[in-house]
Amino acid sequence: MTAVDPELRAALTADRAGTAERIIALSADLEAIMEASRLVATDDEHDPEGSTIAFERSQTSKFLDDARKRLGDLDGALARLDAGDYGRCETCGNAIAAGRLVARPSARTCIDCAT
Template sequence: MTDPGARLDRERARTGERLARLRRDFLGVVDASRDSNADDEHDPEGATIAFERSQVDALIRQAEAHLAEIDAARERLAAGRYGVCESCGGRIAEERLEARPSARTCVRCA
């Protein structure tokens, strides 16, 4: 069995790194559009700058939510409830926790 605290720490570090990259990407899109006089609404090249900005923003929000889920899992670990399904009270399989360390429910209840 993998140490759940170490697993959560690794997941938090990976997510934090991803979030930092996404924030840099977002700033890059904003900076690139600041000095541009491109017609964002009628760009014949495809996706608009606003669309790209919106996509990156959505990914940032997902990463932030995932960090909150990891922090909640850390709280469950400290309280002795980590790995216990919040729906049925049964054990969450080690394989599920390995794949999704912040899992709140077992596969059956998910």
């Protein structure tokens, strides 16, 4: 492992912790939205507020799905770091550019293979 690994691990771990907290918060938000819609006998199609409730539920669900995917990506990045494979393209085996890893720390492929 190189000298930057502790800093990289700390950054990935902090990002993972923040993402896990986001998942908890979004899960609570989604449960609150669903509970609120259960308590009120509304018809989303005909109620003026129904489309708003459906939109909020859909949007929160999408954010939650994205956060779960990000958590998986970060777990994968940490596993690659542990295995000594972090920063190597899974497709071609070449190094992933540092700028790409800064912008997207969980990147598994170089920019050429990503396109």
